[in-house]
Amino acid sequence: MPLDCRISTGSTTPIYRQLIDQIRLVVLRGRLTPGDRLPSVRSLAQRLVINPNTVARAYGELARDGVIESQQGKGYFVATKRQVYTRAHRRRRLAPLLEALVSEAALLDFSADDVTAALQEKLREYGLEPS
Amino acid sequence: MPLDCRISTGSTTPIYRQLIDQIRLVVLRGRLTPGDRLPSVRSLAQRLVINPNTVARAYGELARDGVIESQQGKGYFVATKRQVYTRAHRRRRLAPLLEALVSEAALLDFSADDVTAALQEKLREYGLEPS
Amino acid sequence: MPLDCRISTGSTTPIYRQLIDQIRLVVLRGRLTPGDRLPSVRSLAQRLVINPNTVARAYGELARDGVIESQQGKGYFVATKRQVYTRAHRRRRLAPLLEALVSEAALLDFSADDVTAALQEKLREYGLEPS
Amino acid sequence: MPLDCRISTGSTTPIYRQLIDQIRLVVLRGRLTPGDRLPSVRSLAQRLVINPNTVARAYGELARDGVIESQQGKGYFVATKRQVYTRAHRRRRLAPLLEALVSEAALLDFSADDVTAALQEKLREYGLEPS
């Protein structure tokens, strides 16, 4: 049972973004490993009852980011070389979100402990446990 | 030395948003206190070499949020009554930012400890110390 | 003790407006009756510690509206002919405020009973009792 | 027949405010339901013969208030989750409008009964019947 995605058409985040995020997570969690084949554009589109172009776009962007690779005529596969981001790159991507969170928290007069506690809870939700 | 703002026109975050964030912080830090007058729309625009409409938009949104107040023909002033929010309201406003942070952190394969450490650092930057 | 006004300089409503409203009310309530003399511009300004121009402006607008009358060299007096507004005029002035109230109440999902009850309370605050 | 708005350019209330009020009402009355698409900024501007920026401003403020939501590249849609306010919050938002109404009514020498009757009428106009 490879890749069970759940799409909500009513959401404000576009479908192709939902696909991208879910596939990235599936790969990250190791439920699909390097070399595994993804469902074909058409089959996934049919299963999720969405436009094949939308799936194609998600696959395309994932390929551009090096998460998956296309093999002409065969389909898309999880990339063999795992994407390695530099520490700096990863921090740079996280920074604005961290900034937004803390700035809003400060404005709302949350204490440092409140924010930290809320973060722990949300991390657990995402399966990220402290060591 | 009233309200030294720094605007980067090259940034992806729009100018009016940069203004809003900086003014919110200045008020939060107490460098401008209730009743203090802000620079006039036109003078600030001239100083930052941006369009007065852009400043007006930032001021307008801050006023809608209750951070500052306008007095016709006199200018903008830091709001006298500080906004009071309910616990539920505050959590509801923080939630999407927390969600965005952790979801991106998971995608980037950060450990729970990494995120927590980064949060602590940013909290300190904002003057929020753990008790 | 004629005309005890209370001015709040911190308020967002300009001082001259506060003066106008308070004097209108005092006349309306009959605490100053037609022919009564108002404090001189300079004495009232001194008492309230505000700019004489502000008092002059308030008096001027009240005179323009026919609430008070100036007698050259003698001072300002409550108008002898009481302003008579037509029913239509008065309703026209109240209408937009009524519209604003009910429209916001509807948006906030208040019941008709809630709004009516809140109105009764506020009317009592202003000394307007139902017959 | 989607969203018939009527704009009066002669009115003292700004166009963008008229738009906001009318759209709020249309949503409230259920003539547009959650998920429904609003006319595009440019098409509505063209239809009403006003500047697109004016429509954009109205849409933008409605979005900030959570009445509608924007989906990049797709358009504006009636918000799916209806805003939930606390009792205290709702009363706080209604208070200044109530104050304005009663204060003006007192100034115009309306009786408590007059104001109450006028309120009942307007409430009925908005479909709010007393229980």
Place this chain on the structure above:
DNA sequence: GTGGTCTAGACCACT
């Protein structure tokens, strides 16, 4: 095609 931002400049009302 859609919304989002910014500029330039005009006119008004208020103080």
Place this chain on the structure above:
DNA sequence: GTGGTCTAGACCACC
């Protein structure tokens, strides 16, 4: 002088 509104037109990002 101040803020408030509106117009005209440009450029970008996203879908």
